[in-house]
Amino acid sequence: MTTGNAGAAQDVPPSTKEEQFRAFFDDPRWALAVIRATVLEAAHPQVGAALAENSTFVAHPWRRLRNTFLSMRRMFDADPAVRERETARLNRLHARMSGSDSRGRAYDAMDRPTRAWVVATLFESAVTMCRLSGQPLDQDTMEHMYAEYRAFLAALDGDAGELPVDLNDFWRYFDRVVEEELEDTEAARVILFRLFDHLPAPALLAGAPTLWAAGRAVVGPLLGAITVASLPGPYRRKAGLPETPGAPTLMQGAYLAAGLTRFLPKGWIDATTIIEILSSPPGGHAAKAGTASALRTRVKRAAALLRLVTPLGDDTDPEPAPPTTTATGEGRRSAEEFFRQVLDQTGDGHLDWPDLAAMARELATRLDLDEPEETRLYEAFAAWWRELQASLDTDGDGRVSIDEYAAAVPSLAGPALIRVAEVLFDVTDKDGSGAIDAHEYRALFRTAFHRDLATTDGAYGRSAFVGDFLSFMSGRRANTPYDPLLADA
Structure with missing residues (x-):
């Protein structure tokens, strides 16, 4: 990644491998990896405090997902001007976030070691994602990715000095932070045990709350168990996270299944398109209206079928009353x-x-x-x-x-x-x-x-x-x- 810093420019990987890495954004495994990375970020007391006080991820998770995805696309864009503009925007955003946590400890979103940790979790989770899905990265590719992430940090901070230069030193740094600095924060607990269980429906499924609640009741705990099982052992023990029987096997199967999508024809899975369709309400963008409308019709049929087989009197998630018009x-x-x-x-x-x-x-x-x-x-x-x-x-x-x-x-x-x-x-x-x-x-x-x-x-x-x-x-x-x-x- 090109930046204005001469030292960071030396870390810029070859363009061909940049293209290879950007393909991760359209990889279903990346969704699992980002959830894992977010928990590791939130477990850092500074990040956890900033998330708890400033983030909209609890009330507006889909909006937060869209904005985060767009930002990452920009930060890894091939155009240096796009990257530099997004860097400036992120720095302005983080400069407005500071305060103290529930224990009176100060936090600052511009704290350089903390920002380095956020970048570190993304890199380590990408490596872990490939390993768990049976496609471990070779050393050269891993070195290239690490250089790219250090360049990402250099773009934000002016240099990448808060992360070790050598990849072997990085793993020692990562283990040290996990063992010595991470905590059982409220933000991490919310992500693992509240967000999945109470995740609001995306716009596409907003008209079928019963169907969404039924699916969430199954998928939510599974995502939580998969994420917990994928976290580093020392943090799981420190935070007292439950060791669910069968969770490691479930986690491995989820990553392996997501990894099999590499055999699908090119272009079948596009993260931007998926997010747009999920976010598309009735009357959405014309280019996506046909697909969204077809999916919405199927959702309504599934919801009707679910209501037929749901026992009478079960109003745990009733259809909301329409507002007065x-x-x-x-x-x-x-x-x-x-x-x-x-x-x-x-x-x-x-x-x-x-x-x-x-x-x-x-x-x-x-x-x-x-x-x-x-x-x-x-x-x-x-x-x-x-x-x-x-x-x-x-x-x-x-x-x-x-x-x-x-x-x-x-x-x-x-x-x-x-x-x-x-x-x-x-x-x-x-x-x-x-x-x-x-x-x-x-x-x-x-x-x-x-x-x-x-x-x-x-x-x-x-x-x-x-x-x-x-x-x-x-x-x-x-x-x-x-x-x-x-x-x-």
Whole structure:
């Protein structure tokens, strides 16, 4: 990977092997490896604290998956300009994440040893993925991959010095961190024992909650057992993770089965296409509409069959009642629903700054903002948080509970929220024409999610845009364009 650092440039692997490695992104084994790497990241106290306080992976896991996948694609892109731009974006994002954990220990997402550990887990999990699937990497390929990951770290930090130069030294470094620094963190436990059991349905399956719940009840525990069995033994023992009988065999079988996909015709498995289809609601991107529609029809048939064979009275996961519909086709949410689905982005049951920062981060990602527009958007959300805190935080604990919000039933359209809407309009109106044209509209409401939505007469004026945004954020209306931005899983 090319970077601006001369030392890092020496680590850049040959382009032919770069292409070979990028094929991992379309490898089903990579999904298992990334889950494993994420647990190892979350087990580091600094990463675990940052995830617990700032991440949306509990409430919006599919959105987090899409954004992470897109970021990794960019970081390993063949174009140096794409890599450098994504590096700058990631560094700005991480620079905004710092604080302290439940034990009062400081964390900082820009901490260099911690960032090195994140890169280390990705590399080690890729190597482990190949070994467990019966396709171990040869030494030359492993050396090449390690050099590429060190270059990845050099792009983020300016040099790769926090990771050993020699691959043999890396394995000693990895074992030391596992044994001496990793902990049984809350974030790791959430991923292993809560996320899989309560994973919300992707957009494709949102209309079949019973079918999704049935599948999740089987697949969730299996994924958890596979992931636990694949973790390093010293960490499993330190964290007191259960040794499930048969789990190692199950894990080996899962990796071997995923590895067999290498015999499928080239192009049959494309991670980007799969993520787009899973994320495609009715009326999605035209290019994927046929496939998504066909799958959705089959899902409905399967859900109907499941309801036929499900014993009467089993309402453990009932079909949700549709929202009250207005003449405009928009549904009304209760204050509690709006709080959980829109305001509480991190899923911790409270509204505080990390929730609004997550909204700003998602909007900036959608619009692919650079500075200074990105900072303007964050500052507008920060001002809105101060306004919310002053008016709703009645017990003075620094955050807003769902009861405080519901009891106040506030009109949120104050000056700060209006400013958020105006800044969002300005950064969406790329050409400064004073109106959002069809291309700019799609950049906000369709980019990365591929939704086809009509605009009014091909343009969207400031007052209409601000009015619609305020109606969504203060009126608690389910709104077709904004729901995928802030409410979808």
